[in-house]
Amino acid sequence: MRGPTRRELLLTAAGAAAAGAIGEAIAGVAAPAARASTSSAKAPLSVPDQLQELITVEMLLLYCYQHVLASSILSPRARRTVAPFVAHEQAHIHALERELTARGGHIPSPPASPTAANHALAQRKVGGRLGQLRGDLDAIRLLLTTEQVTIGVYSAALTTIGQPTLIELLCQMMANDAQHDAMLGLLLPPGKIASAVPYGLVQGLQ
Amino acid sequence: MGAASPPLGVRPEAELEGSDTPQPGGASRTRRALLAGAGAGLAGAGALLLGGCGGTAAAGQSTTTAASPAVRAQDIAILTRALELERRTVAAYVAGIPLLPHDAAKAAQQFLSEELEHTGELISLIKASGGKPAARPNSYALGHPTDGAEVLALLHSLERLQLTTYLQAIPRLSPGPVRAGVASILTVDAQHVSMLRLQQGQTPVPSAFVTGAE
Numbered sequence: 001m002r003g004p005t006r007r008e009l010l011l012t013a014a015g016a017a018a019a020g021a022i023g024e025a026i027a028g029v030a031a032p033a034a035r036a037s038t039s040s041a042k043a044p045l046s047v048p049d050q051l052q053e054l055i056t057v058e059m060l061l062l063y064c065y066q067h068v069l070a071s072s073i074l075s076p077r078a079r080r081t082v083a084p085f086v087a088h089e090q091a092h093i094h095a096l097e098r099e100l101t102a103r104g105g106h107i108p109s110p111p112a113s114p115t116a117a118n119h120a121l122a123q124r125k126v127g128g129r130l131g132q133l134r135g136d137l138d139a140i141r142l143l144l145t146t147e148q149v150t151i152g153v154y155s156a157a158l159t160t161i162g163q164p165t166l167i168e169l170l171c172q173m174m175a176n177d178a179q180h181d182a183m184l185g186l187l188l189p190p191g192k193i194a195s196a197v198p199y200g201l202v203q204g205l206q
Numbered sequence: 207m208g209a210a211s212p213p214l215g216v217r218p219e220a221e222l223e224g225s226d227t228p229q230p231g232g233a234s235r236t237r238r239a240l241l242a243g244a245g246a247g248l249a250g251a252g253a254l255l256l257g258g259c260g261g262t263a264a265a266g267q268s269t270t271t272a273a274s275p276a277v278r279a280q281d282i283a284i285l286t287r288a289l290e291l292e293r294r295t296v297a298a299y300v301a302g303i304p305l306l307p308h309d310a311a312k313a314a315q316q317f318l319s320e321e322l323e324h325t326g327e328l329i330s331l332i333k334a335s336g337g338k339p340a341a342r343p344n345s346y347a348l349g350h351p352t353d354g355a356e357v358l359a360l361l362h363s364l365e366r367l368q369l370t371t372y373l374q375a376i377p378r379l380s381p382g383p384v385r386a387g388v389a390s391i392l393t394v395d396a397q398h399v400s401m402l403r404l405q406q407g408q409t410p411v412p413s414a415f416v417t418g419a420e
Binding site for chain 1: 309312313315316317319320321322323324327369372373374376377378382383385386387389390391392393394395396397398399400401404405410411413414415416417
């Protein structure tokens, strides 16, 4: 069964309820805590910067898919599942590039080599390295974690981007990456649908 | 089909909404409970913003201003509509699970527990915004599915409706953390759609963009 990673930001019903209760309590009595939190928070990225970050992580994800598919590491079943996702990630990148270009931003470059991609994976704390994957499951886990990192970048962007059409676009792509996440989860033991969608709230890895 | 008595092993919605009642699910659930802290922090932040102030951002600039009553009322209305749909979907799962074959029923029970989480999350957000969650209707008109295939089709249509609704609603929500919180519900409903499509012999992820049309 796909094991959750500790950085995955997910809520149980208990967590959600507790969070709501805590939120209500804080809203009522703990304004100083809120101010402290606000003052210590990083300044938000500009929209172009956030689009660049999204494109960068989507390019990394695409590179990983392409690298894994170019190897002979995947089983036929896994290959059939994963292959269509390449076009999805390309479509995400193109959509984000259009948005970035319209705002005068500079389009980042994709990873130039497996070494560069591995460096980016390490920076994002993704386990597994291209070229060192030892089987089907290794590859699926790497792709799964990279999808979750990508979802996390979308989720973070949604907290600060305020333009409705862009928000909707990001939601559409974030939800699609979550679908990839579920399909990849289905390729891991025990391969059951119930274990492929194990959480009620998914915000990815941040 | 009416949403009468829940199937064995499924907790009625009223028991789980906004409660900290543990859910069935074995070891992974235990790990989930351990993981809840980080996510709870985010949700708490969302509740805080919704309850106390509204964060708006445009063109990369984020400002925190007090949300006007009109903005908060709009957020409450959006969240209330989402809660209504989630409850309808919960009712469909509860009523439909007994008609599903074993494996599909097991998956549907998992999805049901996740839909219950969604209702709990939405109730928390509504309360944190100063609103009062609407009362749950006693029954829903869900049609008359008679077998597993018809139940899957019903669940698929309801999940799709939720996707459409969330995609329209999220951009209209004011505080950014609340948008992200509700988007975390959307992502799971999109996963449900993929799995329901798979169970019906359809391409599970037919498009690069989730729209609710799938």
